[in-house]
Amino acid sequence: MEIxxxxxxxxxxxxxxSGRMDAMTSTGFTDQMGVWxxxxxxxxxxxxxxxxxxxxxxxxxxxxTAKKIKTINGSLQLAALQENVHNVFSISGFDKIIxxxxxxxxxxxx
Amino acid sequence: xxxxxNQEHISADHLELTAELKxxxxxxxxxxxxxxxxxxSSKRIAEIELVIEEALVNIMDYAYPDQSGWLKLKLKTDPxxxxxxxxxxxxxxxxxxxxEAPDLEVGLMERPVGGLxxxxxxxxxxxxxxQRQGDENCLTIIFAKRHA
Numbered sequence: 001m002e003i004x005x006x007x008x009x010x011x012x013x014x015x016x017x018s019g020r021m022d023a024m025t026s027t028g029f030t031d032q033m034g035v036w037x038x039x040x041x042x043x044x045x046x047x048x049x050x051x052x053x054x055x056x057x058x059x060x061x062x063x064x065t066a067k068k069i070k071t072i073n074g075s076l077q078l079a080a081l082q083e084n085v086h087n088v089f090s091i092s093g094f095d096k097i098i099x100x101x102x103x104x105x106x107x108x109x110x
Numbered sequence: 111x112x113x114x115x116n117q118e119h120i121s122a123d124h125l126e127l128t129a130e131l132k133x134x135x136x137x138x139x140x141x142x143x144x145x146x147x148x149x150x151s152s153k154r155i156a157e158i159e160l161v162i163e164e165a166l167v168n169i170m171d172y173a174y175p176d177q178s179g180w181l182k183l184k185l186k187t188d189p190x191x192x193x194x195x196x197x198x199x200x201x202x203x204x205x206x207x208x209x210e211a212p213d214l215e216v217g218l219m220e221r222p223v224g225g226l227x228x229x230x231x232x233x234x235x236x237x238x239x240x241q242r243q244g245d246e247n248c249l250t251i252i253f254a255k256r257h258a
Binding site: 022023024053055056057059060063064066067070083084087088091092093096097098 | 131132134156157160163164167218219221223224227229230234
């Protein structure tokens with residue numbers, strides 16, 4: 001799994017998340033998001049088009065991060081989930097608690 | 111004899127490894143490789159890998175709190191083209207399937223952290239059951255080619 005800054009749009013940081021988000025890797029997501037929020041950033045769009053796999057450990061990392069961002073009145077938006085990742089989000093009901101857009105452009109244009 | 115060191119025992123249908131996170135990729139490759147041979151779709155293989163991770167992480171987290179231990183995987187195929195996986199450990203008796211399903215209807219801040227792994231396992235398998243056999247936990251998981 002890799003998460004890195006792609007660009008900034010106004011106050012929003014757009015990051016790309018790629019690879020496999022599992023029990024071995026998902027703390028990398030929590031850690032990097034923590035580093036960014038500590039610099040004062042509050043608004044995030046995560047491009048998930050290259051995220052190939054997510055397990056409950058990955059969902060946990062996203063949930064913990066989304067709660068933290070909510071407490072600072074920020075926003076976390078996920079974009080362009082692959083079908084199997086979207087499937088895991090749907091089964092877990094995460095599509096109801098985390099904003100998801102079909103494409104990165106949809107997220108950027110909101 | 112079961113091994114508790116890092117030595118791996120691999121045969122066509124059996125795999126025995128130490129119950130630790132670094133064994134996970136090997137276990138996944140073992141099961142998904144066989145599923146691929148049987149012609150399972152890449153979508154179904156992704157689901158199988160997820161179930162394997164959830165089942166094994168659960169064992170790694172709970173079975174051996176104070177010492178290292180092993181886990182054993184055994185694969186079987188049946189005429190109806192399903193894949194049956196048996197996972198054994200020698201930890202204290204623990205049936206993960208008894209864990210209550212998380213409430214999926216509550217909002218973000220009310221959502222408890224955790225509990226999704228076992229829920230996902232149940233959702234993505236075609237049959238799953240747990241037995242205590244002697245001093246071993248034995249979890250049997252059935253994957254049909256097309257999950258209903």
